[in-house]
Amino acid sequence: MKVLVCLSQVPDTTTKVKFIDNSKILDTNGIQWVINPWDELSLTRALELKDDASTGIKSVTVAHVGLAGSEPTIRKALAIGADEAVRINAEPQDAFYVATQLAEVIRKENYDLVLCGIESSDHNGSAVGGMIAEILDLPSVSAVSGIHINGGQILMSREIDGGRETVTVGSPFVAIVQKGIAKEPRIAAMRGIMMARSKPIRVINPVPSDSYTGVAGFELPTPRGACRFVDPENPKQLIDLLQNEAKVI
């Protein structure tokens, strides 16, 4: 079984974002780039499954759409334990453009299981995984918070409103994963970092594709007013404020 994990690169999640050029583009000055948190969890789970020989997973490949500047992020994925990487050498235009590029890789290389994070922490589009599946006419399962392989069958738990379902679909398919899929992201060990240096990153050219959306600008949330403190000995005052001033209870 061959597994592909789609990776996006995002600013470190503690970044206080700022925008430049009339609030049109992100100020990348001083930003630390990391693997999108959900993609990192997907990769972790893929590697955990591969570690268990009974799953029959032979390889875990990571794929990323980005220019050469994102190679450190790809190397990190290799250091964590991915076997190889594919970088589609293009600036990501929008979700549809990225999905088109990744779908092309999947079409050519026959992966049995494709893992995508449920969203990226920058554009929060929740788009690429589902788009890949529709482009390739493959089944997709979204909101996946657990994957197990039992006798060759891939079982997933997916979150539904007010509960959880265990589902299976035939391979190949796209699993769109969320929190819970792996406990904590796997961290690269020194040995992994050394080995990553010699692992292959295949660089391929993008296929022509449209983009459907574009960002016209950004804005920052309006700051809230100062916090009003209530005496800890008199929490009744808080209830009174919530009832009569905020009118929320």
Place this chain on the structure above:
Amino acid sequence: MSVLVYAENWDGKFKKSTFELVSFASGVAEMMKSACIVFCVGSIERNELEKLGRYGAGRIIHGTGGNLDVFDSQVYTRIIADAAIKEGATVVILSNNNSGKTLAPRLSVRLKAGLGSGVSRLPLSINPFTVYKRAYSGNAFSHLTIKTDVRIITLAQNSFELIEKNNGGTIEEISIPLDSSLVKTQVKDVQKQTGKILLTDADVVVSGGRGMKSPDNWGPLVELAGLLGAATACSRPVSDEGWRGHEEHTGQTGKIIAPNLYIAIGISGATQHLAGVSSSKYIVAINSDKDAPVFEAAQYGIVGDAMKVLPKLVQAVKEIRAK
């Protein structure tokens, strides 16, 4: 031309979030000078369907038959895409919940329609079609321009007010063809949580962090939530430690919520946590550290040990409720 909104149902019932969605769609339709059509499928009684008409639906199309029992992403995508094409929809609107997130990107490809997800206001403009959506996990908002002739929008939950309006609301019944070869998803097991208020539906949320000190200390927090008719939530360390289930985790990588009131107890308020709750209308923080960042996001605060403040708060609510 029309604006088509997909209204999901839960055991034949709609929720407040459905009516928010229809109110929003009706607002978009007004901006587009076109009709608002609600599309829903499955077994739904007539009096429930009629409720959709109160929030500006011009027509309500109710489909039955089809392979609807299992939520299969491909089957549902086809059904909604067919309806959108038949009705000449130029905007298709879904909720940004689990099923909306599943279907919207597939519909985007199928209908060659750009997707704006997690939208929290009416479009900023129609030409170009620009929506206001969450970006950088709540630390910013983007103005996203959708360049295609058809657009897909998912509406962030709890982000739009109910607006009552009568635009006709005629109900039409259609039947959806059955083809079981299309269904790829097999459900092996279902675990339902019953009797609990869903975090994403709740108007009030009471949430605990590491300041709760131990999984055994949750009693008064749950009691407070019960008294307020609130859902319970927690911070990431709490769910990582297994003190509470990960379905309660709110924050950047967990659930993104926007209740009217969010009470953060023993939560310091890391950027990643606040990103998940910053759209709440009111935030109350209870924390022993007066410099905790959570107080910067809160309108009301109490500096104090959660274990000492909580029982007093429970008592205060009880006394006020008793009056």
